[in-house]
Amino acid sequence: MLRNGMLRNGILGVTPAGGVRDGQSMRAKLSDVARLAGVDVSTASRVLRGEATQRIRQETRERVLQSARTLNYAPNQLARGLRMARSATFGIVVPQLDNPVFASAIFGAEKATLRHGYSLLIAHRGSEATDSVYQRMSHGNRVDGLLVASLDDDRLLRNELEAAQVPFVLLNRQLADAPHAVVLDSRAAAEIAIDHLVALGHRRIAHLAGRPGGFNAGERLAGYRGALERHGIGFDPALVAVAGYTAEGGAEAMRQLLAQRPTAVLGATLVTAAGAMAVLHEAGLQIPQDVSVVGLHDAPVAAMLYPQLTTVRMPTERMGELAADLLIALVEGRTPEAIAPLPPDGMVIRASTGPAPI
Amino acid sequence: MLRNGMLRNGILGVTPAGGVRDGQSMRAKLSDVARLAGVDVSTASRVLRGEATQRIRQETRERVLQSARTLNYAPNQLARGLRMARSATFGIVVPQLDNPVFASAIFGAEKATLRHGYSLLIAHRGSEATDSVYQRMSHGNRVDGLLVASLDDDRLLRNELEAAQVPFVLLNRQLADAPHAVVLDSRAAAEIAIDHLVALGHRRIAHLAGRPGGFNAGERLAGYRGALERHGIGFDPALVAVAGYTAEGGAEAMRQLLAQRPTAVLGATLVTAAGAMAVLHEAGLQIPQDVSVVGLHDAPVAAMLYPQLTTVRMPTERMGELAADLLIALVEGRTPEAIAPLPPDGMVIRASTGPAPI
DNA sequence: ACCCTTTGAACAAACGATTGCTCAAGTGGC
């Protein structure tokens, strides 16, 4: 029973007798375990699955467990899923895969789901809105719930999730009426970045803002402004420019801000900060001697920039984990309480920040 | 039947009569479709599933299709999978999620699987070798096959895949005896990078090599060397340093190579090239006026570096697509032919390369 | 010694789809 595409298996090969040893290769099912243990499959099931409430003689229990071990038994998830009306699988929908924040969240979600015996189906939500990823996943009982990291606008997302008819948890965004979400505390992130810059003596600090109206963008701006005011530095709208989330946007915003002669810049993301750095280089400004730069969120790429970028590290992986835990609680019928925004893990001080020029 | 964690659904709410409208919310099953169409479920199944070989009256067929549409029917994948002994799901195992090459391959694989009605289960193969990801996925009939982008050494990987007992396709690596793999043509990538540099007049071109013994590392080195010799430039081992795949490694290798006064550098990856660029900056060398830099593989981060990095674009997404197509062919019983290494998509010439200094 | 309770395990019916087989009605040849 050598299947296509599998490794040629030494053990499996044709035996001296000329037959093919199949016993080893066939996946054992519950009835095999039961037969080997000399019990009914229902008994075997109860042993392997059963809570303590089940009445099974100790000796029987051990015999079944031993048989399962011998046969390397693993329950068929399709059968079990069909019977129990749950697939033990979640879907995770992300707008991009190469975004380090989402990569890290997926990583965390995978850890948590694995820990609880769930699997993670991945889907990418491109701009092609031909059909709904959410429905595609929930339909056909493929998943028990969804982890949603969408950038779609509220109305569209709301409609699609409603059609999906499945519990879900939002990742790093909010949606009115959607009960469960795990978000990063972007405001606090911006605040500690500003604290760091102010401690270095900076007072003219520019901000490369995210998409206006965006949930996190608003939080970051609020953090920026709040921290400045807390330090007795007035908020100056001229020091804020919209950069969106691309390097190009960051560069463009930085170009506008150059005239304001900031001594430091807070980017809404790593990417915009990188775009800004390129503009500073081009303008002949030294980082950090002339201008300090901080990016929000930490990722390996921060260490690839020149100079290496100081960032605020955010618990993105933990966000994924918590979201998955929350979703597990939901589908298992518990009613978890809301999770507060996750505070930053602190600053990662690299080479892009230094004392303000005198 | 409002479930936990779902959106409050206006339509679903309590009706004037005081009951809960459930008809809309329950997922329709085949028997519902059959009942509505006034046929047996077997007939409904044959209409929805059946190949042209089935004998169904046209009028009946249309009635069933109409009912399915009305009820928004989607077959329960668990039931179908159980019956047909296939889950219509693949697992994809990657060593890291934040590596753009893998991210892009996942993206491509997802596209291809989606196109054919398969789903993609994601798993991360960390260094914690406590248990086998491969077995975890294949056991329990969760997946019909695996896409494997592992960096494990041959022996370990071979053992784990053998135990998994499931067809698989390797992504960007080879394994003796493993019949199916889709790889990038790293040699050709190195070659066109060298061609580009030579065309710019460079003759002292250094190479930041990958992990010695690594499949792709060897290919890249061969391409580097072959192209140089083709251009009548002798291969000088002193111009090659092992950088591995980290920015730190790239920096370290570049530091060693500085003494050789190369006018251009070919990095094995984006990451090592970035590490090298930092060292060049520190040494006060101008890119590209003093030293040109090329990285292999293209990714958004290339445009975030300063100066923006010239790269060789590789069809990483296509690699994922082809691998998935191959795996689909395998599990559907066809015997696809081997796929030749995927040639580069060409150079992306940015700001990090320029004419050789005179 | 009898009856009732507890214990431990088997029996059997689902879950929702697919598919081999059966079978009634319709068709055509003679």
Add this chain to the structure above:
DNA sequence: GCCACTTGAGCAATCGTTTGTTCAAAGGGT
């Protein structure tokens, strides 16, 4: 008008689990 054959659709078994129910044996109280 009879028989064989085709057509179209239903019947029923099956995939591998889980779980409500039944049932035999053992145990205990009187």
